[in-house]
Amino acid sequence: MNSPYVPGGWQSRFTRQISRFLARDEIELDLDHAIVSVSFDDFPKSAVTAGAEALEARGWTGTYYASAGYVGQTTHHGEMFDADDLHRLESAGHEIACHTWEHLDCAKSSPEEVITSLEHNERALRELGLKQPLSSFAYPYGETAPGIKTALASRFQTLRGVRPGVMRGRADRNLLPAVGIDGGEAGIQRAVDAAEALAQHPGWLVFYAHDVQANPTEWGCTPEDFERVLDAIDRSGAQVLNVRDAYAAITRSAA
Ligand SMILES: [Zn+2]
DSSP states (O other): OOSOOOOOSHHHHHHHHHHHHSSOOEEEEOOSSOEEEEEEEEOBTHIIIIIIHHHHHTTOOOEEEEOGGGTTOEETTEEBOOHHHHHHHHHTTOEEEEOOTTOOOGGGSOHHHHHHHHHHHHHHHHHTTOOSOOOEEEOGGGOOOHHHHHHHHTTOSEEEOOOOOOBBEEEETTSBOOEESOSHHHHHHHHHHHHHHTTTSOOEEEEEEOOBSSSOOTTOBOHHHHHHHHHHHHHHTOEEOOHHHHHHHHHHHHO
16 A cells, blocks of 8 residues: 555556446537646645645645545655545535545456445545545546446546546546646646647646655656646636536536
């Protein structure tokens, strides 16, 4: 749990590929303007102290995919969230969303194991004081399988992965693409480019981040990197909504 995980092997690559094409549930996006959602996974305290503060300074809210098994722990992302962070985020209007409790890899687990883990996660978040319903889910490592997509589809409005992309026209609500705010200078530049491209080609772009700190992990970014991406979002003219509110706006406009 405390070491970085690198998914690998031909079997998981194969599962990842077929998962994109099977067990889809397509939504229509008929957007006359771009929508951006900023999310955090797992999540470390720096996603609150640096991340939420930067979003709030612009009047925006984010989505926090929480793994309650990390509460009170220190991982490679730094000190992880606790009950105070949940309360602070919830009272400021951010969305708290679901991940698996112990960061279980969904592609290597049965639907029953995944459901046990996310129900455990929801119970733990409620015990920490969470009030809002959990509307959104993200697959740890972005990994899933067709049977998992089907099993989770009735429980959440959206299920998010980590494959980069912008949703235009049609999208699979069971496997939303997302662009990382990570990967050092090259990765941050890709995130900035993705946001800037929205001005010409509107769509729904979901970002995901982890730690936001001076010496970030490979899956994190510095506070300055984070601001660069937020500046690019601002310049694009996109409406910024958390994942739950973006999904509501998109399905309302398509109805
Ligand atoms: Zn995660």
